[in-house]
Amino acid sequence: xxxxxxxxNIIQNLDTPSPDNGSAxxxxxxxxxxxxxxxxxxxKAEEVTxxxxxxxxxxxxxxxxxxxxxxxxxxxxxxxxxxxxKELLPVVDNLERAIKSSREGAGGDVLIQGVDLTLKQLxxxxxxxxxxxxxxxxxxxxxxxxxxxxxxxxETVPKQHxxxxxxxxxLLHDRILRAAMVSISTGQADDxx
Numbered sequence: 783x784x785x786x787x788x789x790x791n792i793i794q795n796l797d798t799p800s801p802d803n804g805s806a807x808x809x810x811x812x813x814x815x816x817x818x819x820x821x822x823x824x825x826k827a828e829e830v831t832x833x834x835x836x837x838x839x840x841x842x843x844x845x846x847x848x849x850x851x852x853x854x855x856x857x858x859x860x861x862x863x864x865x866x867x868k869e870l871l872p873v874v875d876n877l878e879r880a881i882k883s884s885r886e887g888a889g890g891d892v893l894i895q896g897v898d899l900t901l902k903q904l905x906x907x908x909x910x911x912x913x914x915x916x917x918x919x920x921x922x923x924x925x926x927x928x929x930x931x932x933x934x935x936x937e938t939v940p941k942q943h944x945x946x947x948x949x950x951x952x953l954l955h956d957r958i959l960r961a962a963m964v965s966i967s968t969g970q971a972d973d974x975x
Contacts, residue, residue, distance in 0.1 A: 869907040876900040916951035932965040941969035
């Protein structure tokens with residue numbers, strides 16, 4: 783009995799129907815089912831092909847976007863300071879004019895006045911780019927914004943306050959661009975005998 787129920791479909795005879803009591807109506811039903819499955823398989827294959835093409839288009843678009851973004855980033859790095867430099871070029875022009883006029887024999891006052899105006903123009907250009915100088919003299923010493931170079935005794939400036947500024951410090955927005963180099967007060971000088 784075990785031999786009667788043994789599966790007779792093996793790899794060699796998959797296409798041939800099994801010898802059990804199959805009827806013509808079962809073959810017709812199986813043929814209809816097979817044709818439905820083949821149609822469903824063809825629809826799914828077409829859907830997969832469409833999705834694959836869509837994926838390939840998206841991948842190509844992403845590669846193009848990535849390439850453009852990298853080019854824009856390189857250009858931003860190369861030309862990011864263009865606006866700042868355009869603002870500084872008139873300052874260079876005015877310095878050249880001041881030097882030329884001093885060489886032509888104009889008085890020293892004209893040179894000083896020209897350099898002073900140029901400095902004001904340069905400071906204005908820096909301010910438009912949010913670079914502002916730090917106020918230091920007379921203020922309490924702050925190691926985050928000040929770099930102490932010397933300590934001096936002072937009768938007028940309180941202890942641990944800035945007495946003199948050797949190099950001005952600057953902020954860029956709210957970040958320290960350069961700390962100010964200052965001398966700080968040690969308080970009143972002791973008159974030791």
